[in-house]
Amino acid sequence: DxxxxxxxxxxxxxxxxxxxxxxxxxxxxxxxxxxxxxxxxxxxxxxxxxxxxxxxxxxxxxxxxxxxxxxxxxxxxxxxxxxxxxxxxxxxxxxxxxxxxxxxxxxxxxxxxxxxxxxxxxxxxxxxxxxxxxxxxxxxxxxxxxxxxxxxxxxxDILFNIPRPHKMRVNLGVLEPDYVNILPNGHEPFLGFAMVQLARKSEWQEKAKAVGAKGLRIIANIETGQEMIQRWEMDDVFYGFTGNWIMQEAILASGCIDAFICDMNCCMPIDPIYAEKYKFKLVPVSEVVVFEGITKRVDYKPEKAEEQAATLIQMAIDNFKERRASVEPIMGLDMNEAVVGFSSESILAALGGTLDPLLDVIKNGTIRGVAGLISCTSLRDYGQDVHTIQVAKELIKRDVLVLSMGCGNGAVQVGGLCVPEAKDMAGPGLKAVCEKLGIPPVLSYGTCTDTGRVADLIGTISAALGGVPIPDLPVVAAAPEYMEQKATIDAIFALAFGLYTYVNPVPTVTGGADLVKLLTEDCKDLTGGILHVETDPIQAVDAMLAHIEKNREKLGI
Incomplete structure (x- = not known):
């Protein structure tokens, strides 16, 4: 133990x-x-x-x-x-x-x-x-x-905008080989934003066209990309979002990439092999990121952000001719749209400035509860994002509003759950709410770092209900495909916060029977939180709904 x-x-x-x-x-x-x-x-x-x-x-x-x-x-x-x-x-x-x-x-x-x-x-x-x-x-x-x-x-938010709902192109089809394509990758969006600002200037577009490209695009990728797309709207320069971490090898093998800009987290040790084969520049931009054999780096310094962004863009433009001449790109990849950019502020705005409409539909049972889906992505048990998509679909089918974060957010965006039309997959109550407000049944709420933001929203809901203890709310947390060390501290915080917390795959603690009992049973008597481990997505949702209904009964709603 x-x-x-x-x-x-x-x-x-x-x-x-x-x-x-x-x-x-x-x-x-x-x-x-x-x-x-x-x-x-x-x-x-x-x-x-x-x-x-x-x-x-x-x-x-x-x-x-x-x-x-x-x-x-x-x-x-x-x-x-x-x-x-x-x-x-x-x-x-x-x-x-x-x-x-x-x-x-x-x-x-x-x-x-x-x-x-x-x-x-x-x-x-x-x-x-x-x-x-x-x-x-x-x-x-x-x-x-x-x-x-x-x-x-x-x-x-203060620097780059509060997330507000807007449409975004998603999936691998955002990559077009005839453009200079730069992908900021990782978790920190600073140089990504700086490159978008420069790339929107005509002089940089002309430089790209001078080497034979149709233009220059910044393509959002993984969690750095999520931070960006939640805050800034798409155009022909900030063109779209590829997907989550598990898609990285497919992205790099597309033959469409000129520069892969790697900040802290979510770049792989094998990326240099892809860079050599598919002829793109692999550039670490955080001092903690190191690749074997890669010596050219541009470590982010706030006071040099514009200069560094220009350096990175020029590297990509200089790369275009070689990449286009020597790599056969994959064409005809899928592209769809998602509505992104939900935050506490934008949810309040959609509700008319008060939580009352949301609280009312929860109280009257139109919506049974709320799930914070905060997940990585993993191939350990299923195919790409299969478990996450199944859990999200089953939750909305049972009239549970889902707020998605992390790589799991990329999964539901690409999977078609973050558009208003997905209301047809929801239960009758949630569908009616989606139709009235013009929202998807799964709200794209950000990255794994937004765990704190959603906890703050839950605290606001608790206060609006007169101080209902967090463990008594019809709210659950779900991590259907956790992988990173970050995800483990998210789950531990959720337990301290008093949330019913579902995780998959099975954590590496099962050798300690007393520890398992503490996390899955006894913790409820300490903080009110409880850890539920389940590898079957339907059974996992059954258990989450049982918890939600138990809390509804406790609250008399």
Whole structure:
């Protein structure tokens, strides 16, 4: 039991630190932007002000003043001692959850201190008690969700726009061989946005045409792409979104790629083999990303973003002739559309500025509940995205509204569930709501980093219902195809947050019977959260609906 939970906690630390690497880069970009050193701007001044107000900051002064206060407040909290309480968590988490966490001794300090505390606990012969290690994991998960995920996504909203619904081309058909195609790949969207800004200028389009291309396109890819498509609308330059991580080899083998720009996470060690065979430039743009044999790199620096974007675009243009002359592209690939760009703010706007219409249809049973589908993608049990699509289809068929995040979001986008026409796959109640509001039954809600954002929305729903405890809400979390270490800390946070959490495949903890019992049964008496492991998608949805109906009965709705 102790060994299994120790290894799980180490995976949690890896996930938390990687999420936070992204957050630190986002904050550096915010600071450099308000100091006039980047091509970016404060795109959402009202969000800057409202987020600062939620954190208890003085919002008098200029946008620059408020942004720097936010930057300094967040940095101070990240470095808060393990024994002190995080101010970010105090300001943002639901009061009911905070009391639970205090009573269990898992109210966190700063994330860096929590990572040190957790890692130190995993040394041989330090903490071998599975229950203690599980509580430390939850403590780390809470710090990660609020200090990393929420701070990160809200700051990216401030810089690059709050996600709002719009159409987006998706699937491999967005790749056309006669264009210079650049794919930003990974999780950090900064250079992707900078390249789109440059590529929309006529001078860069003319440079592409001068080498025989029809033009220059930036194609969104994987989670970097999700961050981009949620916020910016498509045009003939920012053309569309390919898909999720499991599609990477097909994307690279399409014969349509001129530059594959690799930031933190989701690039593969075998990518150089594809780059050599299919004649594209493979360029790491994060100091943590390294490929054997690849020496040309452009490590992102906020103050050099425009210059670096120009360098990357020129590399792609210079590559076009060789790629087009020596690689036979795959033609006729599928392309469809998805509606993307849902967020807490845009959902509220669609409902007329209040949650009441959503709460009303939940109370009267038109919608039975809400599922946050936050998943990776894996070939471990099924074909590409099969499990995720089955779970999503079954949930909407049973009148459960789905909010999709992560690589699972790419699955449902490409799979046709994020368009209004997908209402015909939904149950009669959810279908009626979709028709009335003009929305899909699966709302494209972002990346895996939006786990914190959806928790914040759930907290808002709880407050709107008069403070109903999180575990009593008709809400579930689902990770049908988790894979990354990031996903493990997401699931641990969901348990700490009090959510029924379904995961597949089976986590590597089954050698510890007492640990399994703690996660799947006893945790309910601690935080209200419960872990459900199920490899069959229909049985998984059966169990999620049973939980939702039980909570509806408890609430008398």
């Amino acid at each position: 102790g060994m299994a939970m120790r290894m799980m906690l180490l995976r949690n630390v890896m996930g938390a630190s990687t999420y936070h690497y992204h957050t630190e880069t986002t904050l550096k970009t915010l600071k450099a932007t308000v100091e006039g050193q980047t091509p970016f701007k404060i795109s959402e001044p009202e969000k800057l002000r409202s987020f600062a107000e939620r954190l208890g900051l003085d919002t008098s002064g200029s946008e620059k003043d408020i942004a720097l206060k936010l930057y300094n407040f967040a940095k101070e909290d990240f470095n808060r001692a393990h024994g002190e309480r995080s101010k970010v968590v105090e300001k943002l988490a639901p009061p009911e959850r905070q009391e639970i966490w205090k009573n269990l001794g898992i109210f966190p300090g700063g994330l860096y201190g929590e990572m040190m505390f957790s890692t130190s606990s995993c040394l041989t012969n330090v903490d071998g008690y599975y229950a203690s290690l599980a509580l430390k994991a939850m403590r780390l998960g809470i710090a990660m969700a609020y200090q990393s995920q929420i701070v990160n996504e809200f700051t990216q």
